[in-house]
Amino acid sequence: AQKVTQAQTEISVVEKEDVTLDCVYETRDTTYCLFWYKQPPSGELVFLIRRNSFDEQNEISGRYSWNFQKSTSSFNFTITASQVVDSAVYFCALSEARGYGNKLVFGAGTILRVKS
Amino acid sequence: SAVISQKPSRDICQRGTSLTIQCQVDSQVTMMFWYRQQPGQSLTLIATANQGSEATYESGFVIDKFPISRPNLTFSTLTVSNMSPEDSSIYLCSVDLSREGTQYFGPGTRLLVL
Numbered sequence: 001a002q003k004v005t006q007a008q009t010e011i012s013v014v015e016k017e018d019v020t021l022d023c024v025y026e027t028r029d030t031t032y033c034l035f036w037y038k039q040p041p042s043g044e045l046v047f048l049i050r051r052n053s054f055d056e057q058n059e060i061s062g063r064y065s066w067n068f069q070k071s072t073s074s075f076n077f078t079i080t081a082s083q084v085v086d087s088a089v090y091f092c093a094l095s096e097a098r099g100y101g102n103k104l105v106f107g108a109g110t111i112l113r114v115k116s
Numbered sequence: 117s118a119v120i121s122q123k124p125s126r127d128i129c130q131r132g133t134s135l136t137i138q139c140q141v142d143s144q145v146t147m148m149f150w151y152r153q154q155p156g157q158s159l160t161l162i163a164t165a166n167q168g169s170e171a172t173y174e175s176g177f178v179i180d181k182f183p184i185s186r187p188n189l190t191f192s193t194l195t196v197s198n199m200s201p202e203d204s205s206i207y208l209c210s211v212d213l214s215r216e217g218t219q220y221f222g223p224g225t226r227l228l229v230l
Contacts, residue, residue, distance in 0.1 A: 033217050043206060045159075045221035091158065095217045102217040103174075104149075104210075106158040 002027050002096045006107035013082050014115050021077040021110045023092030029053075033095040034068065034075045035104065040088040051075060082114045118143045118213055118220065126226040129199055136195045137225045139209030144189035146212070149219060150182070153206040162207075165192050199229045 003026040013019045025034065036048040049059060051068050059066045063080045079086055089109045095102040119142040129135050139148065150162040162182055163171040171184040185193045196203050206226050210219040 035218070037221075042223075043226065044223045045208060045210075047218060047220055050216075050218045102212070102219075103161050103164070104159070104219055106160075108158050 002029075002094050002105040004092050004094050004105055004107035006090075006092055006110050008110045009108070010111040010113070012113045012115065015083060016081050017114075018078060018080050019082050019112065019114075021079075021090050021092075021112065023075045023077065023107060025073050025075065025092070025094045027094060027096075029096070033102075035093040035095070036066065036075075036077050037091045037093060038088045039091065039109070045091070048077075079112075082112075084114050084116050087112060087114045118145075118211065120209065120211060120220060120222040122207075122209060122222040122225050124225055125223065126228075128228045128230060131200050131229055133199055134195055134197045135199065135227060136193050137207050137209075137227075139192045139194070139222055141190050141211050143213070146189070148186060148192045149210045149212075150184065150192075150194045151208045151210065151221075153208065153224075155204065159208065162194070196227065199227075201229045203227065204229045 005024045032053045034051045038046045038048055049066055056068050065078045067076045089111050091109045092107040093104045095104055121140045123138045148165045151159045152162050153159045161174050162177045163173045163184055165171045165184050165186040167186050167189050181197055183195045206224045208221050208224045210221045212219050
């Protein structure tokens with residue numbers, strides 16, 4: 001069965017610090033996708049990134065970067081120079097491919113608090 | 117990208133009653149999904165709704181409790197029936213716009229059952 005583990009329940013940092021959110025996944029599929037979503041206090045779920053299993057290139061988008069390593073089944077997310085607006089719950093998710101629509105399996109989420 | 121809206125945004129309901137949540141997308145999509153997020157918890161898929169067919173429910177969720185309609189390619193409803201306080205959650209719809217598996221979420225409906 002698919003499983004996503006986000007071992008860090010809550011992280012607190014001071015503004016401008018770098019922070020890494022860990023994500024470890026389990027799957028028997030040879031082809032799969034991984035995602036990161038952000039849920040700010042307002043509650044909506046914001047899509048951040050998608051990574052296909054065959055694409056192990058790391059990605060950088062502004063202050064955000066992602067490190068995908070199939071060898072360790074990890075897909076970690078780093079925020080550089082954190083800001084107060086980064087405070088949110090961050091979810092890592094794994095897609096389970098099915099014929100009638102992919103199911104997203106979410107990790108428990110990591111609460112990130114950035115203090116000024 | 118598309119605009120996904122949900123109604124109501126929040127509601128407070130009495131136990132034993134039912135609430136229907138609407139999800140509207142401004143473009144046609146094949147797959148629509150309904151998730152539940154219990155307080156302080158992660159998201160769990162309730163069901164997948166395809167236009168023109170019965171919704172497919174995940175283990176632990178049944179049609180009598182969560183009936184779903186999908187009358188066209190831009191709209192779906194989820195009903196939470198015979199509610200109890202345990203149904204207090206955020207209910208989110210999502211759509212796969214690209215057919216590549218990336219799901220985009222509506223703003224959610226915050227439900228409190230007293």
